[in-house]
Amino acid sequence: xxxxLPIHALEAHxxxxxxxxxxxxxxxxxxxxxxxxxxxxxxxxxHDPAPxxxxxxxxxxxxTLRLRRLSENLPSARHMLQAPEQLAALIAxxxxxxxxxxxxLINHTLLGLGSMxxxxxxHAPLEKKLDxxxxxxxxxxxxxxxxxxxxxxxxxxxxxxxxxxxREFILTTPDPEAAKFSSVAAHGVPRTGVVLxxxxxxxxxxxxxxxxxxxxxxxxxxxxxEMTGPVELSALPLDxxxxxxxxxxxxxxxxxxxxxxLAPDGVFHDPLGSPDRRLQRTLCVGxxxxxxxxxxxxxxxxxxxxxxxxxxxxxxxxxxxxPGTPLLEYRSQxxxxxxxxxxxxxxxxxxxxxxxxxxxxxSGPTEGGPTEGGDTMxxxxxxxxxxxxxxxxxxxxxEAARIITLCQRHCGFAxxxxxxRLAAYHGFLQAFEPAGGDSQLIYYDxxxxxxxxxxxxxxxxxxxxxxxxxxQWWPDLMxxxxxxxxxxxxxxxxxxxxxxxxxxxxxxxxxxxxxxxAELGAAYAARLAADDVVRALTAVTDAGxxxxxEPLAALHxxxxxxRHAxxxxxxxxxxxxxxxxxxxxxxxxCDAVLPHLPWLEDAFALPPDVVRAPLGAENYGEALDxxxxxxxxxxx
Numbered sequence: 001x002x003x004x005l006p007i008h009a010l011e012a013h014x015x016x017x018x019x020x021x022x023x024x025x026x027x028x029x030x031x032x033x034x035x036x037x038x039x040x041x042x043x044x045x046x047h048d049p050a051p052x053x054x055x056x057x058x059x060x061x062x063x064t065l066r067l068r069r070l071s072e073n074l075p076s077a078r079h080m081l082q083a084p085e086q087l088a089a090l091i092a093x094x095x096x097x098x099x100x101x102x103x104x105l106i107n108h109t110l111l112g113l114g115s116m117x118x119x120x121x122x123h124a125p126l127e128k129k130l131d132x133x134x135x136x137x138x139x140x141x142x143x144x145x146x147x148x149x150x151x152x153x154x155x156x157x158x159x160x161x162x163x164x165x166x167r168e169f170i171l172t173t174p175d176p177e178a179a180k181f182s183s184v185a186a187h188g189v190p191r192t193g194v195v196l197x198x199x200x201x202x203x204x205x206x207x208x209x210x211x212x213x214x215x216x217x218x219x220x221x222x223x224x225x226e227m228t229g230p231v232e233l234s235a236l237p238l239d240x241x242x243x244x245x246x247x248x249x250x251x252x253x254x255x256x257x258x259x260x261x262l263a264p265d266g267v268f269h270d271p272l273g274s275p276d277r278r279l280q281r282t283l284c285v286g287x288x289x290x291x292x293x294x295x296x297x298x299x300x301x302x303x304x305x306x307x308x309x310x311x312x313x314x315x316x317x318x319x320x321x322x323p324g325t326p327l328l329e330y331r332s333q334x335x336x337x338x339x340x341x342x343x344x345x346x347x348x349x350x351x352x353x354x355x356x357x358x359x360x361x362x363s364g365p366t367e368g369g370p371t372e373g374g375d376t377m378x379x380x381x382x383x384x385x386x387x388x389x390x391x392x393x394x395x396x397x398x399e400a401a402r403i404i405t406l407c408q409r410h411c412g413f414a415x416x417x418x419x420x421r422l423a424a425y426h427g428f429l430q431a432f433e434p435a436g437g438d439s440q441l442i443y444y445d446x447x448x449x450x451x452x453x454x455x456x457x458x459x460x461x462x463x464x465x466x467x468x469x470x471x472q473w474w475p476d477l478m479x480x481x482x483x484x485x486x487x488x489x490x491x492x493x494x495x496x497x498x499x500x501x502x503x504x505x506x507x508x509x510x511x512x513x514x515x516x517x518a519e520l521g522a523a524y525a526a527r528l529a530a531d532d533v534v535r536a537l538t539a540v541t542d543a544g545x546x547x548x549x550e551p552l553a554a555l556h557x558x559x560x561x562x563r564h565a566x567x568x569x570x571x572x573x574x575x576x577x578x579x580x581x582x583x584x585x586x587x588x589x590c591d592a593v594l595p596h597l598p599w600l601e602d603a604f605a606l607p608p609d610v611v612r613a614p615l616g617a618e619n620y621g622e623a624l625d626x627x628x629x630x631x632x633x634x635x636x
Contacts, residue, residue, distance in 0.1 A: 031089055044069050044070050044073040046609040060239055071136045077113045078113070088292040091296050092292075104238065111194065111285050112142050112192070114288050116130060118285060121259065140194065141182045141183060143181075146179065147242060153279075153381055160195075160209070162266075166249075180193075181231075190216060193214075197211050215243070227242070259271055279381055289436050291358025293432065294393065297399070298400065300404060303605065304425060313328045315620070337407070341552065342555040345533070345549070354392040357389055379445050380441035382442050398433070422615070440518060446520070446525070447485075450486045451520065469589065474533075489517060533553045555586070559586065561574070561582060562579065
């Protein structure tokens, strides 16, 4: 565990819980958090307040109470921002318990408080505000997206003009298209915004910085702040709104300037040396999001797999081929449900690696982080901030959404009911497809950067692959596949550039190649996750655990190859005859996984008093019945 309090110090913050020695799989799934922290988290999230009405004020009050309960029971936000394992567990568990609460927590803690913690050169002037936010007596929103332009992060238009007379900053929205969009409820709880704005000094553009702006107090909006009523988003119900600023004056200490300076004579100096480098640094909090969000996606995928497996075991079909047979005996159901468990396991391994990369970045530069030789910005800034972490974000969100959709489909109508949680999980993941760095733009930039790095011809011969029943088959296959895709994309880029006499970085060259760039970017991200599965298995020393996990890992690879058959065959990575054998191998691997399924469910599942989904109960009908309010007709 990195940068966390020892257990004896943590016990000052959380009540003692039952001590236990985790199995290797439990340690991989739930990390290295001390048992007292895990127990405190369970207690904080198992509290089930009264149902909330549809009105925004009631919804916001509900989420505020939940946020305060977390702050009262857990270590401080500033502690957890330096304790990756604990923060990742907090985000993963809240996502499974209540996705809207998780998004609130990400906005408030990771992005808002994270910006203030990491980019304020001196915390003392902000101490009162930090204390207020940490206790959830006020709430924080992160305001980055502007509604009028795509890729607005690359061209922020909100302005913070320096006033040399008062040494304040005047925050202004220049036109309606520059309005910010975020979850910014103002229902009697003070709301603070961390606003990304372009610093203007003596008419000069000095780059994009975060600024702390108070949006509202107990009485409502503050002078100069304009906000719409709630803009509803049913997939993830929060109080979203558009926000504009009309000459709002901000004190000097509300400029989160990092290591930039502005002398009394008005001379600005940024040691980073360029606006793009400053934007990368301003967006450094994104690394914390990308380091922890894969863990939340993996937790939702695991929970969906567990719920679907338990439902399939207890649900009997009355089909004429085999009346009374449990769904789980059908091969198609096994492919879906056991495949969901296998893919959730792969996401878990990838999440552990993403968290490790972020933890490393807290103490210094990390692999793929901002360096002079890092990715250049083209479609979005994200891969320039950190290539592998942005890839983990995009891959984990898309994969988890696919897994949950699959589980919903194989649970029939029950998979769609709100009370069974899968719909809310899917909505959370849908919201994060564009949020936290648009996944498609990340894939474009990944593919472009990887093609630019290609040198030399495609290797004439590739090393032989292991058996498809071996966990190493899929990582080796994806290494060959990404290499082939990169060489193919590089060749087409060179051809277009030569034929039209365009530069290789021009729109005319890349516009016809965007789908191929995204294909390569997605393959690169999948390859990272494939490598992480083998890395995790290598770290397991217990023979029994490895025996159970190896067929699960292999099943993930075989099913992924079948899903991506078109790309693999088109690139020449696999031949059609190679794919013919995968159907029988899939069945064999399912047979190897089935005996271990109860053990996997136990390791993957979060406590039922946190998730509260009837779908996972031993008797689904009875569990669902307990959630319903029956009405009875009058009797004569």
